[in-house]
Amino acid sequence: MSEILERLKKEILLLDGSMGALLQERNLPSGYAPDLWNIERPEAIIEVHQEYISAGSQIILTNTFGASRLRLAEYSAQDKIREINAAAVQHVRTAARGKKVYVAGDVGPSGTTIAPFGELPFDQAIEIFYEQCIELVRAGCDLIAIETMFDLQEMKAAVIAAKEATKGKDIPIMAHMTFTQDGITDTGSDAETAATVLEGLGVDILGVNCSTGPEHMLPVVKTMAQTTRLFISAEPNAGLPVQLNGKTVFPASSEEMASYAERFLEAGVNILGGCCGTTPDYIRKIKNILKDKKPAARNVRKGMKISSRMRTVFVGPGHPFLKIGEKINPTGKKLFSQAIKEGRTDLIVAAARKQFEAGAHALDINVGVPLVDEAEMMKNAVTAIQNVVNIPLVIDSSYVSALEQGMIYYPGKALVNSVNAEEERIEEIFPLVKKYGAAVIALVAGDDIPETAAQRIKNAEYLIKRAEDFKIPKENIIFDCLALTVSAVQEAAAQTLETIRLVSRDLGSPTTLGLSNVSFGLPNRHLVHNTFLAQCISAGLDAAILDPYDLEMHQVASAASLFARRDPECRRYIQVQADLEGNKAAPKDEGPQTTRDKIYKAVLEGERESIVQLVKTGIDEKLDAFDMFLNVMTPAIRKLGDLFGERKKFIPHLVASADTMKRGVEFLQPYLEKSGNVEKKGTIIFATVKGDIHDIGKNICCLMLRNFGFNVVDLGRNVHADLILKAAEEHKADIIALSALMTTTMMQMKVIAEEVRAKKLPCKIMIGGAVTTKKFAEEIGVDAYGKDVGEVVTVAENLLERQKNVV
Amino acid sequence: MIKSLKPVVLLNIPFKIEESEIIRELRLPKYKSLKEIPEENIAGYIKKAIDIGYTLISGKGCYRTVKIEKVFKDHVTCDISATLFQGSNMVKLLKNCDYATLLVCTMGPEFENKIDEIKEKEPAEAFYLDRVGAWMADYFADPVERHIETEINKNGYNKTFRFGVGYGDWKLPVQAEVLKVTDAHKIGVSLNEAFILNPRFSVSALIGWERKMSPTSKASVEHPS
Numbered sequence A: 001m002s003e004i005l006e007r008l009k010k011e012i013l014l015l016d017g018s019m020g021a022l023l024q025e026r027n028l029p030s031g032y033a034p035d036l037w038n039i040e041r042p043e044a045i046i047e048v049h050q051e052y053i054s055a056g057s058q059i060i061l062t063n064t065f066g067a068s069r070l071r072l073a074e075y076s077a078q079d080k081i082r083e084i085n086a087a088a089v090q091h092v093r094t095a096a097r098g099k100k101v102y103v104a105g106d107v108g109p110s111g112t113t114i115a116p117f118g119e120l121p122f123d124q125a126i127e128i129f130y131e132q133c134i135e136l137v138r139a140g141c142d143l144i145a146i147e148t149m150f151d152l153q154e155m156k157a158a159v160i161a162a163k164e165a166t167k168g169k170d171i172p173i174m175a176h177m178t179f180t181q182d183g184i185t186d187t188g189s190d191a192e193t194a195a196t197v198l199e200g201l202g203v204d205i206l207g208v209n210c211s212t213g214p215e216h217m218l219p220v221v222k223t224m225a226q227t228t229r230l231f232i233s234a235e236p237n238a239g240l241p242v243q244l245n246g247k248t249v250f251p252a253s254s255e256e257m258a259s260y261a262e263r264f265l266e267a268g269v270n271i272l273g274g275c276c277g278t279t280p281d282y283i284r285k286i287k288n289i290l291k292d293k294k295p296a297a298r299n300v301r302k303g304m305k306i307s308s309r310m311r312t313v314f315v316g317p318g319h320p321f322l323k324i325g326e327k328i329n330p331t332g333k334k335l336f337s338q339a340i341k342e343g344r345t346d347l348i349v350a351a352a353r354k355q356f357e358a359g360a361h362a363l364d365i366n367v368g369v370p371l372v373d374e375a376e377m378m379k380n381a382v383t384a385i386q387n388v389v390n391i392p393l394v395i396d397s398s399y400v401s402a403l404e405q406g407m408i409y410y411p412g413k414a415l416v417n418s419v420n421a422e423e424e425r426i427e428e429i430f431p432l433v434k435k436y437g438a439a440v441i442a443l444v445a446g447d448d449i450p451e452t453a454a455q456r457i458k459n460a461e462y463l464i465k466r467a468e469d470f471k472i473p474k475e476n477i478i479f480d481c482l483a484l485t486v487s488a489v490q491e492a493a494a495q496t497l498e499t500i501r502l503v504s505r506d507l508g509s510p511t512t513l514g515l516s517n518v519s520f521g522l523p524n525r526h527l528v529h530n531t532f533l534a535q536c537i538s539a540g541l542d543a544a545i546l547d548p549y550d551l552e553m554h555q556v557a558s559a560a561s562l563f564a565r566r567d568p569e570c571r572r573y574i575q576v577q578a579d580l581e582g583n584k585a586a587p588k589d590e591g592p593q594t595t596r597d598k599i600y601k602a603v604l605e606g607e608r609e610s611i612v613q614l615v616k617t618g619i620d621e622k623l624d625a626f627d628m629f630l631n632v633m634t635p636a637i638r639k640l641g642d643l644f645g646e647r648k649k650f651i652p653h654l655v656a657s658a659d660t661m662k663r664g665v666e667f668l669q670p671y672l673e674k675s676g677n678v679e680k681k682g683t684i685i686f687a688t689v690k691g692d693i694h695d696i697g698k699n700i701c702c703l704m705l706r707n708f709g710f711n712v713v714d715l716g717r718n719v720h721a722d723l724i725l726k727a728a729e730e731h732k733a734d735i736i737a738l739s740a741l742m743t744t745t746m747m748q749m750k751v752i753a754e755e756v757r758a759k760k761l762p763c764k765i766m767i768g769g770a771v772t773t774k775k776f777a778e779e780i781g782v783d784a785y786g787k788d789v790g791e792v793v794t795v796a797e798n799l800l801e802r803q804k805n806v807v
Numbered sequence B: 001m002i003k004s005l006k007p008v009v010l011l012n013i014p015f016k017i018e019e020s021e022i023i024r025e026l027r028l029p030k031y032k033s034l035k036e037i038p039e040e041n042i043a044g045y046i047k048k049a050i051d052i053g054y055t056l057i058s059g060k061g062c063y064r065t066v067k068i069e070k071v072f073k074d075h076v077t078c079d080i081s082a083t084l085f086q087g088s089n090m091v092k093l094l095k096n097c098d099y100a101t102l103l104v105c106t107m108g109p110e111f112e113n114k115i116d117e118i119k120e121k122e123p124a125e126a127f128y129l130d131r132v133g134a135w136m137a138d139y140f141a142d143p144v145e146r147h148i149e150t151e152i153n154k155n156g157y158n159k160t161f162r163f164g165v166g167y168g169d170w171k172l173p174v175q176a177e178v179l180k181v182t183d184a185h186k187i188g189v190s191l192n193e194a195f196i197l198n199p200r201f202s203v204s205a206l207i208g209w210e211r212k213m214s215p216t217s218k219a220s221v222e223h224p225s
Helices: A003-008 A020-025 A034-040 A042-055 A069-073 A078-096 A122-138 A152-165 A191-201 A214-227 A254-258 A261-267 A280-290 A334-341 A346-358 A374-388 A400-408 A423-436 A453-469 A490-507 A515-519 A525-539 A551-563 A568-583 A595-605 A611-620 A625-645 A651-675 A696-707 A721-730 A747-759 A774-780 A792-806 B019-025 B040-056 B088-094 B110-118 B123-139 B141-154 B172-181
Strands: A059-061 A102-107 A143-149 A173-177 A205-209 A231-235 A242-244 A247-250 A304-307 A312-315 A322-328 A362-365 A393-396 A415-419 A439-443 A477-480 A543-546 A683-688 A711-714 A735-739 A764-768 B008-013 B059-071 B075-078 B081-086 B097-106 B157-159 B202-211
Touching: A020 A034, A020 A042, A034 A042, A034 A078, A042 A059, A042 A078, A042 A280, A059 A078, A059 A143, A069 A078, A069 A122, A078 A102, A078 A122, A102 A122, A122 A143, A122 A152, A143 A152, A143 A205, A152 A173, A152 A191, A152 A423, A173 A191, A173 A231, A191 A205, A191 A214, A191 A304, A191 A312, A205 A214, A214 A231, A214 A261, A254 A280, A261 A280, A304 A439, A322 A346, A322 A551, A334 A346, A346 A362, A346 A374, A346 B040, A362 A374, A374 A393, A374 A400, A374 B008, A393 A400, A400 A423, A415 A423, A423 A439, A423 A453, A439 A453, A453 A477, A453 A490, A477 A490, A490 A525, A515 A525, A515 A543, A525 A543, A525 A551, A551 A568, A595 A611, A595 A625, A595 A651, A611 A625, A611 A651, A625 A651, A625 A696, A651 A696, A651 B040, A651 B123, A683 A696, A683 A721, A696 A711, A696 A735, A696 A792, A696 B123, A721 A735, A721 A747, A735 A747, A735 A792, A747 A764, A747 A774, A764 A774, A764 A792, B008 B141, B019 B040, B019 B123, B040 B110, B040 B123, B059 B088, B059 B141, B075 B088, B081 B088, B081 B172, B088 B097, B088 B202, B097 B141, B097 B157, B097 B172, B110 B123, B123 B141, B123 B202, B141 B157, B141 B202, B172 B202
Parallel strands: A059 A102, A102 A143, A143 A173, A173 A205, A205 A231, A322 A362, A322 A543, A362 A393, A393 A415, A415 A439, A439 A477, A683 A711, A683 A735, A735 A764
Antiparallel strands: A242 A247, A304 A312, B008 B059, B059 B075, B059 B097, B075 B081, B097 B202, B157 B202
16 A cells, blocks of 8 residues: 555545635736646746645645646647647656655546547547556656545546556545535535545545635535445635626635544545645644544445436445346347337436336346447437436446446446356456446356255355455445346245355355346246245345336335334335325225217317227227317317316417327318318418428417318418418418418518409418517407417417408 | 536436426316326326436537627627627626526437327327426426536536526527537537428527635635546
């Protein structure tokens, strides 16, 4: 272990404060890159370092926050990465004048956003960070300090690069995220999740810098200290800045800043310094306060941790039983497999949402379809799922390339499914788990599945030992105790239960299994595997990959958790029962109904799926088609219009009912034509005006008008005035109906109205759309205005009546 | 340091389609969740539209900050343009600002394509989808605004409210320049002849960086540490 880490076990070390503030005092021009001063004004940099060392800083950050390729390129200095970083390390050594000071090679954000959240591919981000880190290492820095990261994915790239650059050397890595006043990063990660991911990545010191003052930083530090045993570092700003005479000014005084030092110590900090606006005077003051103080004892939450970008889940004794959704898996699913073959993620995302809503705590992602580029598909699936759910993912594949792509594109701490005790698989999987900071499901099997629990435990012990060789902590391994099909070998279930007990008791490791396997081949499978689930939870099972749509499973898991001390105060059990009660719909008393009644009700209530079958039944029962249309469906839709007028029904109801009637009328159309009862009320030319691409409102209006017997000629959207006039003449229109939703397009209505008048066309004009008003209609001289779809039929009928009276 | 003086692109923005907001967008009063809607079929149609939204929406955004140079009576000039900020609304919004950030957000073309595909055959479904789209188009401006706000706060300013292109006297034709300076082509946003954004479920807007009232000061910096 490096000297600095040894010291941190028993003392608090001090970082420096702001570099920028002191360089501005030395006339650093506004907007100029401070990093360039390493080679242009070295004496100024050395002076600043000396001020902090004199004040008591024991760790000095090099002046290299922006000394990486993209940042330096903004000043055409991208070819000076080596020169600038090497000089910066040397300046700290020079400033120390032989005094014991640790040189922290400072690495800031890359200057752009990283995929999948941004443009820069992940591997290129690693390259960019590596270029800088390796120069800092070559120049002899004592640790790498990554700072001010708001995106865990970018931090992951930086840490991977730093680890590569420090490989084989005793150079610790310190990683600081930056949080807003709400205690989350700009990309939505909370402090617990940041600590979980950084710990997984294998940094030595983690912490927080910039963005906020000490008051808002303290809770972040506290949470981190309760999440990890790693050393914690904090660099608050001197309050929230303001602009004063063109300068960014930080208002908190050094006294005020230093007054938080003891609270940071109590919160669990091991390294304290300052960020923007802090000064050597602040460092001097905290040195006096923290002199001879020991690190505070910590109460760290126990258990294995996995996380998404935003949320952390603990797994293990005392924590809620972890339900991992099994439904993103193409095995035996034709449509799902086809979607994957076509490279589509829509069904995957739909399954992710559905499982999340059904109560899954994590999702297993398996996209294995023969002849599909599984690595590419895994990347796309992991990216798409993260956009719509915030629970952790389990990356599941037999292909190492797919596992790696999943881990690369996952900013959280993934759970990898899986490794087993076969040496070849260990050599492939463990390096990736280590590199990307994941946790892993370890099958207690080798090249075959051991029959007895004792043999399975030997595999588990071997996997723990081999994980240690790759520096993977035991806490990052969860053992799959192997549920086999009970209908084939009943003894196997007993051995699974015994394995769960032994792994939990003797190895102190968490356990999981694939639940659904156990009931294969039996009737009423849910009963079988839910019974087994209760027994497993009783034996100490911590997690399972299972069917989250199974309501009984949720009940069994919540009840069994009571007896496994996983639900103090029984809150989760009570919640599950309450949710279940809420889902039980009261049976409706429909009463005896004729087909006519049912058709009326279907139209009135917008039952789109049932209407065609109902009118078909009507025809079968020899009901007259025209009678169904005129005396059943039309009164129903008119009744709905009345309810709309009374504000008892609303536009969504009108739309559903109109669509229902349309379906019914479409089915009846041949019968209506046969009976000769197809006379139309009048002809309406309907269009959204030129330049306007919005047409949903217009489409619904057309639908309503057709249902009421109008002959509607729908010209679509973005329709030129000439086309509208031409259609009106051609179809001998009674009414021209115009729609517009933009202030820039509504004046087209005036143009059309003027043309109609100029041509003396014998038709009325009605208008509508979000931006139009009754007043506007009057101003441009059209005949009628309809506020919304609820009015369109009445307005058209009134206009038609007026038209007839004129004729 | 102001990172966004050059265009910043955000892809794969996580999102949540809030039932209560979609219900509001549908102008269904009283209800906050689908469970509360007494007509199960109507709630089911809305749920289906939301589920489709999750599978087809892809949130993206881009933004760029410009330096305000001079405030005139009827327009404001910045370091890269004398024509971006025209009209009295711009003068009012930016008069106490040193910088302003232009942003463009979209939910991608797939959702809109789906509506176009089904609107003839399934008009009701298209309508519910359209309302989901109407809400979500604006939604993505919020996470982008949060990124911008962090940068505004870090540099010692307050943000103004978000002002959409096309509102008041900030006329739609400025869209062309807004899209150009923000590199909006990188998120797939373009214009039609009426200056309407394509995909239509997209928004463009402006946020000003307003100077704070001055407190006492001890130090000043321009970059972390």
